[in-house]
Structures are given as structure tokens and as C-alpha cells.
Amino acid sequence: MHYYRLIVFTIILFSVVTCYGEHVADSTERQHAELSKAALSNDMLQIYSSKLCMDNSMLTINHLHTVLYPKLGTLEYNIDGNVTLQEKVILKTVISVYGLAIISRQIDLCSLNQKGICPLRPGRIDIKGTYKIPQNVIEKIPKPIFVIPNLDLEVDFLLYNHGDTELLKELACVQVHVTNNKTVTNVYAFWITAALSISILLASIYALCWGYTLTNTYLLFTVYTLFAHIQGTAMLRMLTLPIISSMVQSWIINYQWSLGTIPSRYVQGVADWYVLATSTYPFNHMEAASFINPERYRLSSDETLNVKAEEIDTNKITLMASETMKYLGAHRYAFREDFISSNIFVTSIITLASLIVVTLIFLNAVIISINIMIKIPHNSKFNYIGFLGRNYTRIIKANLFRVLLILFPPIVLISVSEFNCKSSPALLVDAVVIFAIALLLLLYAVYRLFIQARKSKRTYGTVKYSLFVDDQFVAKYGLLFLQFKSSCYWWLLVQVVYGFAKPFSISMSLFNGKLGVTALFVTELIYSLCSYIFQPYISHRMNQVHFLVHGVTVLHLFFFFFLLTLSRHLKS
DSSP: OOHHHHHHHHHHHHHHHHHHOOOOOOOSHHHHHHHHHHHHHSOOEEEEEEEESSTTOSEEEEEEEEEEETTTTEEEEEEEEEEOOOSOEEEEEEEEETTEEEEEEEEEGGGGOOTTBTTBOSEEEEEEEEEEOOHHHHTTSOGGGGTSTTOOEEEEEEEEETTOTTOOSEEEEEEEEEEOSOOSOOHHHHHHHHHHHHHHHHHHHHHHHTTOHHHHHHHHHHHHHHHHHHHHHHHGGGSOOSOOOHHHHHHHHTTGGGGTOOOOHHHHHHHHHHHHHTTOOOOOGGGGGGTSOTTOEEEOTTOOEEEEOSOEEOSSOEEOTTOEEEEOHHHHHHHHTTOOGGGHHHHHHHHHHHHHHHHHHHHHHHHHHHHHHHTSTTOTTOTTHHHHHHTHHHHHHHHHHHHHHHHHHHHHHHHHHHHTOOOOHHHHHHHHHHHHHHHHHHHHHHHHHHHHHHHHHHHHSSSHHHHHTOHHHHHHHHHHHTTBOGGGTTHHHHHHHHHHHHHHHHHHTTTOHHHHHHHHHHHHHHHHHHHHHHOOBSSHHHHHHHHHHHHHHHHHHIIIIIHHHHTTOOOO
16 A cells, blocks of 8 residues: 555645635624625725834824725725824825835825825824725726635735935824635634544554555654644744744644644633632733724734733723733734734643543444454454553654654743743643653653664674564554664654754744744754655655655745745844
8 A cells, every 4th residue: 555645645635625725704793794784796996903103103003903895885884093284284195915016106285185095194194984985986996806815915004204205204003904804714614624634643552553654654654744834833933933824824723733732611610710829810811802902913023913902091001101011922822813812822821731531432432343353253363362452552642752752842842932031930840841751751662762773783783683673662663663674763853853943943033933833944944855865754755755745844934934034024
């Protein structure tokens, strides 16, 4: 059976399901009403958030919600903001698609002959209403704008003094994001990718218990390769970057399950209780959504996400106007996905621990079923039960080592992220302990592997005997190295180092976005080159697929990050 085809087919299936899925999820009654209108008109354009694109802007937007229904010919708008200007101004509008400015227009507001805008006066702006747009104006809007998923369309509004004809000094700058409510995020893709990956993991356990060594070896390779690809993709969303393409963000959401960051009321409740019990109040940032616009932020000089709170006074927390909440990396992800920043670590650990429990339950269920079948007449051919009986506890430990190696990258990522979070001291201790245990266990397994190989080399003149013939050693550690050639048993150490370096590079972006991205690219490039040079797997096709998957990841990082640098999406 050509197992390599299974890997390629699965990755292609992931891509197809992910890229062509559509899922629209809204929570408020107002948004549901808008979706009902959109269902009648099929198409819509919506502006739901704004951000300041300069410091000390004289125009700020507290709340912005505007929806255009082209087939109905209506524009609904609700704008709440503040102006500190008292002069005549020129408005410049810049429309950007995927980071590239395509249209730039300027207009003298006095030429509109509208009261209140010539000149502008300090005060509050509060505008609500519905506007009927002529059909000939709507027809000028390109049709693809209404159908492209995760439309990355932004409009910058810049104000200049009326006498500044060369537009040299900006008085205000506000940027709004335009969406058509179509996305590649798909709840079915989310669970299908999770089910397929976990099913392959369980299939490898089944093959191991029945003694299908070669099948188990190929499935081991498949599991490691798929999880490395999925986890590596999911981690990109936790990079500390000023802007990541909205389509890329939505695409990556389909893989977030691999990091354990699955929203669940029960898990969130447990995490809330734990944080409360350790003397830190779990503030859900989204609870403040009715008081502040969660998307109202500015890009400061250090490229962090800052949420300005004018004043929030509830029974739980009071934030004064001078306070700025900063969210970076994993905590920015927690803010945007309605997690509590201080317990994303707890949520992820609970989910990953649940996966370990599921694998152990499945392993024991298979072993019990084999014990039952062996007692059935005419089933005496199942002689492998003797190996299971002699090495039952070792096989349990082997599966724990395997799952730990698979889950090591997300453990590193969320643990290091927790080191930079001012939350409960107990959570910090938990992060240190869990990270240390995971790292020490894997290093211990690597140490035992090297000691066994050296002993075999010294006694028998080859590493093959003790590594691949010793039943007890194979039962306990075999799942970590059986997929490697005997001459490349040391590749396990490379996998552990790679599993640490990649998430650690992403964590580095908390302090310097460009440095973290560069370290991530270099790590992936070195690993791919080493896998091509040493060809560590037992099958030539395994090596080809392994290099292909990681080579694609390198190209992905190159085009995604370095081309974004050219379009000024990535700044130091």
C-alpha cells in the first residue's frame, strides 16, 4: 500500500475543505437582522470597525457600523466619534486592497455645502440613518468585491488643513475595514481536519496493538508529518505582527484545534474558576464590548495592539482614560477570539490533556478486545498477545512519549507565552512545571536512545541489534524512532530541537516582530535542508514527502512574510 499517497491526499483534502468553505457567525440580534436582509439581497458590504493610523489624531471614532446592501440600494450607518478640530479641512481617501493602495481621492469638504463640516467644530459626532443610493452608483462597484472571501479592503480617511494644498501634515487619520461577510473559515473544516488527524493517530495505535509493525511505522510518519504541518500553520496566527491578511487569519482558524485553543463554555468555566482560586480575577475582554469598541486600536511605534478605554466602570473592573491595554501574540489571539487572556494556557492544557486521555482509553480498549478475541476458538494465530502481555506498561509509556512528542510544540508556545503574561502566579508556576516536565521527558528519551545505541555499537558492532531487536526497549521507546533508519536514530534529537525552536521563534515576536519571523524562517529552512541532506526515514518516499511538506512551508513563509515586508505590512 502506498502510504505516502495517504499523506498527500489528506493534506490536499485539508486545503480543499478549508479554502472553499464558507461560514458566517454573528452573535447580536442586530447582526442577525442584517444577515436576514443580506439573505434577501445576497450581497453586502459592511464596515464594523475602525482604528487610528496616527498618534494624536484630532478625529476619533468610538463606534462605527455601516452596511451597504447593493441590490436593495440602501446604506445603513451608525457613527459615533469625537472631533477636536475647529477649521476648514481637506479630506483625502485612500482605498487599499491586500495592503496595496489602488485608489486615492481628495475633496474639499467646503465644496459639499453641508452645515457642520465647513468648518469642523469640536464636539461629538453622532450620526444614524439610512441612505438610498442610486443604482448607477452601485453599478460602478466591481462585482468581485461582493464574492471574494475575507476581503482585505481598507479605507484610510485623512484630514489636512485647508491651506495645506500639498497635504504635508496630517491632522487626523482613521482607517476602516470593509468586509462582505464571506469567509474561508468553516466549522466543518475545523472538525473534519481534527477528526482525520486524530483518527490517523488512533489507527497507528490499533496497528501497533495488532503487531502490524510496518503499517504502524508508516502511520507514525503520517501522524508526525500532518501534525507538524497543521500546528506550524496554526501558530502563525499567534505571531506579533501589525497586520496579517484577513484571509490568512480565517484560513488558519481551521487549524487552531491542534494547539488546544478550542472555545468551550465548560473549559472556560474551569479555567475561570482556577484563575479566581489563585487570586487573579479573570477579566473577559469581550465583556467590555458594550463599553468600548474592541476593534478600536492604534498601531504604535512598537507595533503592538493597543486598546484605548475612555472609561469603563462596572462592578468588576474600572479602567481610567490614561490606561492602555496591550495584547501581544497569543494574548492578542485570545482577545480577538473571546478567550480570557490569562487562561488561554489553562484552556489549551485541558484540551491537550484530553487528547492524551482519549489515546490511552483507545489503547486499552484495543488491548482488551485483543484479549477477548484470543480466547475465541480458531483464533490462536494471534500470538502477538504474548508481546502485549509482557510489555503492557512499556507500551503505555511508549504511546505517552509519542503523544508528548506530537504535542510538544504547542506546549512550548503556550508556556512561553504565559511567561510574558501578568496573570496568576500559580499559572506561571504551572507553565514552568509543565514545560520543564515535557522537555525533560523528551530529553530523557533521547538520552536513553543514545545510550542504547552506543551500547549496541560497542557490543555487537552495530546499532541495529539493541534498537530494533530488544523487545523491552522497542516496546518503551520504539514509537519515537522506528520510522528512522538505524544510521539516523539521532534524528529524534533534531525533532525535539525543531519542536522547541519553532514555537520559541514565534514567542520571540512578542519583543520584535521582524526578528521572530526571521528566526522562524531560518529554523524551517535549516530543518528542511537537513532532512534533504540526511534522508533520515526508512523509505525513500517518506523522505520525499517529508521534504515536500516542509519545503512548501518554507516557500509559504518566504512569500507570506517577505512579500508582506515589501508591501509594508511587516515593520521592525
